[in-house]
Amino acid sequence: MHFVACREEYSTKPKHTQQTSGTHEGGLDWQSRFNEFFLGFSIIWFKGQSSHGQWQLIDQLCDGVKGVMVEKLAEESNADFKLRRFTELCKKVVDFGVQVHFLDKAEEQLLHKRRDLPHGVLVQPQDSASAAELLSQLSSFGFSLLFPNDQQDKIERISNELAAEGVNNNLVERLAGETEEDLRRKTFAKLFNKAPVATRVHLFEEFTEKFFVERRLCESILLFRQLDSKEQQEKIENMLDQFMRWEGEDVKDVILERLSEECDENFRLRRFIKLGSTYTFLLDHFIWDEAKKWDLKGLRMQASGKEEIEEIKQSRYAEFYLGFSSIWFKAVCASDPRNIIQVFFGKVGGGGDHTIEKLVNETEEDFRLRRFTESFKQLQFSSQEDMVKCIQTTLLHDLGVGVKFIMMGTPNLRGSGGVTAAKGGGE
Numbered sequence: 478m479h480f481v482a483c484r485e486e487y488s489t490k491p492k493h494t495q496q497t498s499g500t501h502e503g504g505l506d507w508q509s510r511f512n513e514f515f516l517g518f519s520i521i522w523f524k525g526q527s528s529h530g531q532w533q534l535i536d537q538l539c540d541g542v543k544g545v546m547v548e549k550l551a552e553e554s555n556a557d558f559k560l561r562r563f564t565e566l567c568k569k570v571v572d573f574g575v576q577v578h579f580l581d582k583a584e585e586q587l588l589h590k591r592r593d594l595p596h597g598v599l600v601q602p603q604d605s606a607s608a609a610e611l612l613s614q615l616s617s618f619g620f621s622l623l624f625p626n627d628q629q630d631k632i633e634r635i636s637n638e639l640a641a642e643g644v645n646n647n648l649v650e651r652l653a654g655e656t657e658e659d660l661r662r663k664t665f666a667k668l669f670n671k672a673p674v675a676t677r678v679h680l681f682e683e684f685t686e687k688f689f690v691e692r693r694l695c696e697s698i699l700l701f702r703q704l705d706s707k708e709q710q711e712k713i714e715n716m717l718d719q720f721m722r723w724e725g726e727d728v729k730d731v732i733l734e735r736l737s738e739e740c741d742e743n744f745r746l747r748r749f750i751k752l753g754s755t756y757t758f759l760l761d762h763f764i765w766d767e768a769k770k771w772d773l774k775g776l777r778m779q780a781s782g783k784e785e786i787e788e789i790k791q792s793r794y795a796e797f798y799l800g801f802s803s804i805w806f807k808a809v810c811a812s813d814p815r816n817i818i819q820v821f822f823g824k825v826g827g828g829g830d831h832t833i834e835k836l837v838n839e840t841e842e843d844f845r846l847r848r849f850t851e852s853f854k855q856l857q858f859s860s861q862e863d864m865v866k867c868i869q870t871t872l873l874h875d876l877g878v879g880v881k882f883i884m885m886g887t888p889n890l891r892g893s894g895g896v897t898a899a900k901g902g903g904e
Contacts, residue, residue, distance in 0.1 A: 532758040608875035619684030
């Protein structure tokens with residue numbers, strides 16, 4: 478990659494030449510060329526991340542750049558605002574060490590094959606066609622767990638994207654006896670398979686990110702309820718301060734009015750949920766501060782069966798983790814003759830998979846799948862999520878997503894402000 482060559486060139490230069498403006502081809506000194514590369518590379522990298530990943534990148538740069546305030550413009554979408562804010566942060570990074578650390582982490586993710594799953598299990602790569610089929614199955618499963626309105630929004634979004642690209646998008650006919658939900662699922666599957674690879678990957682990552690956020694929100698609610706009233710109020714005020722410091726915009730979008738006959742406790746909880754669900758980076762900071770003080774597994778057991786908070790009752794992340802992993806295992810590992818289940822869950826307590834016996838007339842593949850499912854349920858949710866993330870990484874690797882990123886051109890930032898791919902940037 479260009480980055481590697483640039484970094485090696487920089488490290489071999491005498492210190493006094495690194496800080497001066499020695500000339501190079503086209504009148505650009507070396508540092509200017511490297512800064513240009515850093516900015517262009519970072520923008521492409523940022524665009525390819527999930528929403529949560531983008532917030533993490535912004536947070537990472539905020540640690541190295543102080544005093545950068547970017548306000549959201551009228552009519553500017555959240556996605557455009559995040560990209561503009563990230564771009565401004567990149568422009569302010571002048572410390573070479575910060576630049577290298579940022580790019581090193583990106584390079585590691587791009588070049589590492591990431592074939593290892595938890596406990597060192599090595600799974601053979603799939604061909605791209607099989608990976609694409611699995612991507613469709615997993616995305617359809619994620620779609621099935623959405624509320625009807627969210628499902629319809631996804632359908633309309635893909636349909637509009639396909640129409641804009643001139644792709645034939647005939648309506649799916651409803652069959653006799655078919656429910657509205659059946660029709661939505663069938664429509665989504667048809668549109669998804671017609672969409673470009675980039676669109677399919679983005680939708681797939683949206684599904685996983687949605688349920689990752691759901692888990693963080695549910696855990697945050699459990700942790701928040703362990704605080705006394707004064708601590709809860711302080712946390713809310715701290716979250717508002719972070720919001721103002723990071724977003725630099727009016728807080729009217731997260732200000733709630735107290736309902737008639739609403740008690741103080743419920744009002745504080747509703748404010749907390751509004752802040753956390755609107756800006757998920759606030760949840761990350763809250764969990765980081767509070768999770769080490771409590772046993773989350775114990776809190777879940779106490780709340781089980783009597784939790785009345787709507788956000789927790791409606792959450793389906795546990796169902797998503799189990800279904801997602803089971804679909805993957807059935808497609809990739811169920812016929813694998815190796816005893817990889819024991820390796821997967823060798824560190825799980827409570828008896829492990831050796832206590833699961835084969836049923837009469839049960840096939841080997843069905844037995845392996847059942848052992849996987851039952852063993853998976855014993856994992857803590859954090860470990861289940863790690864498994865889902867590993868599956869996601871290996872699947873995208875099999876699709877060649879990382880390779881396609883490496884071949885993308887570096888944005889040309891010398892023009893009239895637009896970000897366009899420079900010719901030959903990926904060579």
